[in-house]
Amino acid sequence: MAAGVAAWLPFARAAAIGWMPVANLPMPIAPTEKNKRQDELIILNVSGRRFQTWRNTLDRYPDTLLGSSEKEFFYNEETKEYFFDRDPDVFRSVLNFYRTGKLHYPRYECISSYDEELAFFGIVPEIIGDCCYEEYKDRKRENAERLMDDQEDNKDAKLPNMTFRETMWRAFENPHTSTMALVFYYVTGFFIAVSVITNVVETVPCGSVPNQKEVPCGERYTVAFFCMDTACVMIFTVEYLMRLFAAPSRYRFMRSVMSIIDVVAILPYYIGLVMTDNEDVSGAFVTLRVFRVFRIFKFSRHSQGLRILGYTLKSCASELGFLLFSLTMAIIIFATVMFYAEKGSSSSKFTSIPASFWYTIVTMTTLGYGDMVPKTIAGKIFGSICSLSGVLVIALPVPVIVSNFSRIYHQNQRADKRRAQKKARLARIRISKTGSSSAFLHSKRNGLFNEALELTSSTEEEQRLSKSTSLLESQHHHLLHCLEKTTVSESADHRSVMSSTLRNHEFVDEQYYQQSYLEGGLQNYPSRSPSLSSQDGMTGTCCTRRSKKHHTPLPNASAPAHMQPLTHTHTHQQGLQELSTIHIQPLSTSRSSLNMRVDDPAPLNCQSSQITTAIISIPTPPVTTPEGDAHLPAGPAHQNVVKVSAL
Amino acid sequence: GKRIVYIKYQIFAMYKADDDLEMTMVCHRPEGLDQLEAQTNFSKRELQVLYRGFKNECPSGVVNEETFKQIYSQFFPHGDASTYAHYLFNAFDTGHSGSIKFEDFVTALSILLRGTVTEKLQWTFNLYDINRDGYINKEEMTDIVRAIYDMMGKYTYPVLKHDAPKQHVDAFFQKMDKNRDGVVTLDEFILSCQEDENIMRSLQLFENVI
Numbered sequence: 001m002a003a004g005v006a007a008w009l010p011f012a013r014a015a016a017i018g019w020m021p022v023a024n025l026p027m028p029i030a031p032t033e034k035n036k037r038q039d040e041l042i043i044l045n046v047s048g049r050r051f052q053t054w055r056n057t058l059d060r061y062p063d064t065l066l067g068s069s070e071k072e073f074f075y076n077e078e079t080k081e082y083f084f085d086r087d088p089d090v091f092r093s094v095l096n097f098y099r100t101g102k103l104h105y106p107r108y109e110c111i112s113s114y115d116e117e118l119a120f121f122g123i124v125p126e127i128i129g130d131c132c133y134e135e136y137k138d139r140k141r142e143n144a145e146r147l148m149d150d151q152e153d154n155k156d157a158k159l160p161n162m163t164f165r166e167t168m169w170r171a172f173e174n175p176h177t178s179t180m181a182l183v184f185y186y187v188t189g190f191f192i193a194v195s196v197i198t199n200v201v202e203t204v205p206c207g208s209v210p211n212q213k214e215v216p217c218g219e220r221y222t223v224a225f226f227c228m229d230t231a232c233v234m235i236f237t238v239e240y241l242m243r244l245f246a247a248p249s250r251y252r253f254m255r256s257v258m259s260i261i262d263v264v265a266i267l268p269y270y271i272g273l274v275m276t277d278n279e280d281v282s283g284a285f286v287t288l289r290v291f292r293v294f295r296i297f298k299f300s301r302h303s304q305g306l307r308i309l310g311y312t313l314k315s316c317a318s319e320l321g322f323l324l325f326s327l328t329m330a331i332i333i334f335a336t337v338m339f340y341a342e343k344g345s346s347s348s349k350f351t352s353i354p355a356s357f358w359y360t361i362v363t364m365t366t367l368g369y370g371d372m373v374p375k376t377i378a379g380k381i382f383g384s385i386c387s388l389s390g391v392l393v394i395a396l397p398v399p400v401i402v403s404n405f406s407r408i409y410h411q412n413q414r415a416d417k418r419r420a421q422k423k424a425r426l427a428r429i430r431i432s433k434t435g436s437s438s439a440f441l442h443s444k445r446n447g448l449f450n451e452a453l454e455l456t457s458s459t460e461e462e463q464r465l466s467k468s469t470s471l472l473e474s475q476h477h478h479l480l481h482c483l484e485k486t487t488v489s490e491s492a493d494h495r496s497v498m499s500s501t502l503r504n505h506e507f508v509d510e511q512y513y514q515q516s517y518l519e520g521g522l523q524n525y526p527s528r529s530p531s532l533s534s535q536d537g538m539t540g541t542c543c544t545r546r547s548k549k550h551h552t553p554l555p556n557a558s559a560p561a562h563m564q565p566l567t568h569t570h571t572h573q574q575g576l577q578e579l580s581t582i583h584i585q586p587l588s589t590s591r592s593s594l595n596m597r598v599d600d601p602a603p604l605n606c607q608s609s610q611i612t613t614a615i616i617s618i619p620t621p622p623v624t625t626p627e628g629d630a631h632l633p634a635g636p637a638h639q640n641v642v643k644v645s646a647l
Numbered sequence: 648g649k650r651i652v653y654i655k656y657q658i659f660a661m662y663k664a665d666d667d668l669e670m671t672m673v674c675h676r677p678e679g680l681d682q683l684e685a686q687t688n689f690s691k692r693e694l695q696v697l698y699r700g701f702k703n704e705c706p707s708g709v710v711n712e713e714t715f716k717q718i719y720s721q722f723f724p725h726g727d728a729s730t731y732a733h734y735l736f737n738a739f740d741t742g743h744s745g746s747i748k749f750e751d752f753v754t755a756l757s758i759l760l761r762g763t764v765t766e767k768l769q770w771t772f773n774l775y776d777i778n779r780d781g782y783i784n785k786e787e788m789t790d791i792v793r794a795i796y797d798m799m800g801k802y803t804y805p806v807l808k809h810d811a812p813k814q815h816v817d818a819f820f821q822k823m824d825k826n827r828d829g830v831v832t833l834d835e836f837i838l839s840c841q842e843d844e845n846i847m848r849s850l851q852l853f854e855n856v857i
Contacts, residue, residue: 007700011752012722013853014759015735017767018774019795020849021840022819027849039696100703 043081049088064122090117105132111139168246195232233269265295312405323397334360334386341379364390675708677749688761709746726800738774782830788816
């Protein structure tokens with residue numbers, strides 16, 4: 001029973017009174033309504049737009065979200081309404097379905113968003129009314145094709161472990177994947193062209209030997225042409241065998257159209273080799289040479305347009321069939337008529353009906369060679385009718401074929417464009433990803449910095465800093481922090497300062513990672529920095545700070561320096577502060593950022609409220625050797641990069 | 648151009664004796680709610696509910712026989728309810744205008760659901776008396792019973808025999824036709840029904856449908 005007529009149920013039950021006097025048996029008891037409540041209005045708030053309807057309207061379809069108790073999950077107690085955080089425009093169609101019993105698909109709506117809304121509200125798309133169903137199905141099919149195209153592009157991705165055979169097959173199918181494949185592609189293309197041109201030039205008359213008639217080039221330079229032909233066939237055979245070897249399914253490959261073309265292209269040569277002597281079949285052999293022209297079809301592997309044309313013709317097979325059939329009918333009719341019309345006239349070329357076929361075809365396609373012309377008046381009349389109808393019959397199916405071709409061609413264009421745009425899209429995605437990861441690193445340093453600020457309790461700075469990251473970001477960064485903290489691994493030796501580290505695995509910027517690897521090999525410059533003026537004080541603060549904080553060590557670094565104040569001072573004294581030129585944050589612009597790239601030496605003034613930062617790299621003192629001195633920091637091939645906040 | 652087209656259409660419509668065309672151009676509105684409330688046994692709220700359902704199916708305000716049959720058939724998907732719906736339609740359409748307005752609809756429902764026993768039986772007699780001559784004869788009754796059996800459809804268990812309607816009609820006349828004159832009059836009908844307990848009980852069955 002359609003829900004739309006649910007309102008008429010009382011009428012139907014009342015009308016049942018007509019059966020009562022006729023009935024011989026007592027009637028069953030009527031169902032009683034448990035809670036007979038009056039019909040009430042319910043409010044559906046969809047993203048701010050309020051829809052109101054009777055509760056009964058929604059109850060018509062109990063297997064959907066709105067008709068079942070599932071909507072209670074969305075009930076808002078305070079406002080006494082049902083709130084859905086969905087698209088209000090699509091909801092209109094959904095609600096109209098309840099009201100009228102018919103689901104309509106609005107044309108301006110995106111198909112996938114519509115599908116999502118239907119899925120959310122538990123409505124099956126199959127019940128879309130006839131008025132909108134065609135449109136819906138068409139759009140859905142288009143979308144599915146588009147998605148499939150996208151997926152096919154992904155297949156280009158190189159799988160990690162491919163056998164030689166698979167690599168070869170991929171090289172054959174997609175020439176742009178490797179240089180070798182590209183070379184192969186062009187070489188075969190060249191040889192196809194050469195072969196075709198050879199076949200053509202073979203028949204051109206090539207100058208005459210005196211006292212003999214003109215001979216075609218093929219007979220004049222037999223050996224040359226034969227060698228050329230052999231070379232081409234060699235190449236084609238090798239190519240075919242290689243493809244056969246590389247094909248994932250040899251049986252399917254052998255059945256495919258392209259392979260059949262390949263075989264047909266090279267077979268005449270081999271057959272020619274086998275049976276040159278036999279006179280009888282040499283006639284057939286000549287015919288076989290015609291098949292050499294099939295080599296030109298090998299070009300379809302090289303040309304996208306040719307493939308599209310072939311595909312179009314295949315997909316328009318029914319239209320072509322209709323064209324052929326109607327033409328045949330018309331030809332037979334007109335040929336018969338012309339034959340009988342011209343029968344009377346003497347010396348008429350229309351000797352039989354099949355002979356008239358030629359005239360009819362030439363006339364209907366508006367060629368009009370003029371070798372057969374009607375002479376009688378009746379013949380001329382029918383001839384003109386014939387040519388007029390020919391134009392019509394041929395013009396009718398052609399637009400269908402053309403539109404098919406256009407559609408497929410544009411689809412291909414779109415696919416190519418999307419593929420090109422995909423690269424740009426992926427690049428943008430990557431940039432945004434690195435942006436967010438560098439934001440994390442950035443905020444981490446900010447976080448370090450914030451801890452530093454706590455000590456000096458300069459609150460305004462703190463506020464200014466904390467504003468730069470939103471709550472969401474800070475929660476996310478905290479999460480990443482926790483992850484870092486989790487991946488703590490203890491080194492073996494606890495006694496030596498050098499190796500007793502709790503190494504965090506920390507997120508670092510990609511560039512930093514690479515650069516630090518590079519710079520690790522560089523020597524350290526023992527230069528004196530002028531900013532060591534307030535060294536002691538600074539050291540003190542630095543040390544306290546550093547002992548609290550973690551720093552961003554190099555991946556291969558063990559950072560023992562800050563563990564022992566003694567060592568640290570020692571290092572400091574020896575040491576040489578240098579402003580590292582490691583660039584990490586090219587994008588960072590905030591004044592308080594711990595910018596790894598420091599353009600000017602920042603004054604290490606601990607008392608100043610102006611917070612400037614510097615990266616101080618503490619190079620390994622040249623005196624110490626890694627094995628010997630346990631007190632000194634680190635091994636040979638790394639730098640300690642320690643961030644210091646100068647306050 | 649547009650105005651001329653409109654006039655042409657009107658002239659055309661005048662000559663066109665098509666029911667449907669008239670129907671779509673006619674839009675009937677019922678009398679006021681208060682009047683209907685006075686005339687029937689329904690409350691205002693019940694009338695509202697009824698009208699909303701009515702208007703939903705028939706936006707033009709009147710039901711013609713086709714729509715009526717369609718609506719009624721939706722309740723009986725197994726069989727063919729069109730014949731019975733035809734008789735129902737004639738019973739509802741007291742003015743014999745070929746269409747049911749909301750007032751007719753509600754009046755009939757008022758009798759069927761809220762009327763007295765006599766009123767109900769009178770209405771049912773009217774339903775059975777197809778040619779409105781005041782008597783129910785065997786042919787009319789056979790038509791009615793066959794229409795009811797048609798609603799059952801072919802797929803019943805046990806399978807309906809072909810002469811089941813006839814037997815049913817014979818039983819009916821046995822009960823109702825007191826003076827054995829071959830027809831049933833209104834009084835005979837009411838009397839016989841009042842004697843039958845089953846019928847009396849079943850008449851109260853759909854009282855609280857709304």
